[in-house]
Amino acid sequence: MSTDPTAAPAPSQSPAPMSPPVSGPSSSGPSSSGPSSSEPSFPYRLVATDLDGTLLREDGTVSGRTREALAAVTAAGAAHIIVTGRAVPWTRHILDDLGYEGLAVCGQGAQVYHAGEHKLLTSLTLDRQLAGLALAKIEGEVGPLALAVSRDGLDGDVLVGPGYQLQDGPLPTVLVDDPAEMWSAPLNKVYIQHPRLDDDALAQAARAVVGSLVDVVMAGPGVVEILPLGLSKATGLSLAARRLGVKAADTIAFGDMPNDIPMFGWARHGVAMANAHEELKAVADEVTASNEDDGIALVLEKLLGQSRA
Secondary structure (H helix, E strand, O other): OOEOOOOOOOOOOOOOOOOOHHHOOOOOOOOOOOOOOOOOOOOOOEEEEOHHHHHOOOOOOOOHHHHHHHHHHHHOOOEEEEEOOOOHHHHHHHHHHHOOOOEEEEHHHOEEEEOOOOEEEEEEOEOHHHHHHHHHHHHHHHOOOEEEEEEOOOOOOEEEOOOOOOOOOOOOOEEOOOHHHHHOOOEEEEEEEOOOOOHHHHHHHHHHHHOOOEEEEEEEOOEEEEEEOOOOHHHHHHHHHHHHOOOHHHEEEEEOOHHHHHHHHHOOEEEEOOOOOHHHHHHOOEEOOOHHHOHHHHHHHHHHHHHHO
16 A cells, blocks of 8 residues: 655635535635634534435435535534545546535545645555455455456546446446556556345455455445555545544534445444435434435534524
8 A cells, every 4th residue: 555645734724615505515624713603503513425325416416405504514614525435536526516625535535635726635545466366365255256446646547347337427437358457557446346246245255355455345336345454434534634623523424335334433423314325324323314305404404403592
């Protein structure tokens, strides 16, 4: 594994102006002076949201109600940070479209990205030799796998090998016939699929065989990933929170998949969406409505209402 934690100084902790709800949520550090007497208070200093299945609806948009709720909590002095399994190249266009200018944690915690500056602040890569060993061990247990890989960097491609089934959507990929091409540049993750095992069964089988070498997570339908050992969304979120001057005890987190479990363990309060995987619901402090039904907004509005009371 390699990392570059010294790339840039921490961003300013004063909140950036919020865009109107139609342009999407902004993000910044919490106000150093706190909210003014005319602004509602809020019991957390950091709101961490997953992207797919949590902040985004199925059509890839954020509802006006959720945008307004996030604007209200940032006006109250909190920061909003997106924490996603997507690497930066698959996340950046969404952040730009939302008008999001703060920090984002990408690649399952491997990357801390400053959206306003379009700058990668930290990046952790997967040891390719170790990943190859892990794959050989998994295939020795369950049989041949279909692979895809995510290359490191702001413009890293996702390379897709023979047999790997892509999900519908506009995310860019590069099809490759020669597996050796996948290993020719630094990677932040490897995607694996099996012709018969479902996602949960594949993740469980892989974890049992190579859990001491790499981490294996189920991040969504058809998405099982091999990551550097010890890496999780909690890893990246803790680094970003340190830059913003906030702690785990100051944080509320929202998510929908098993890869959000470490983030829930790190944060003071974890909220699972109604559409969440059962493994996440089992460890959540609270279950809200689905991503289609403004689940994030419902919780934030309730907390703001309690603060005003």
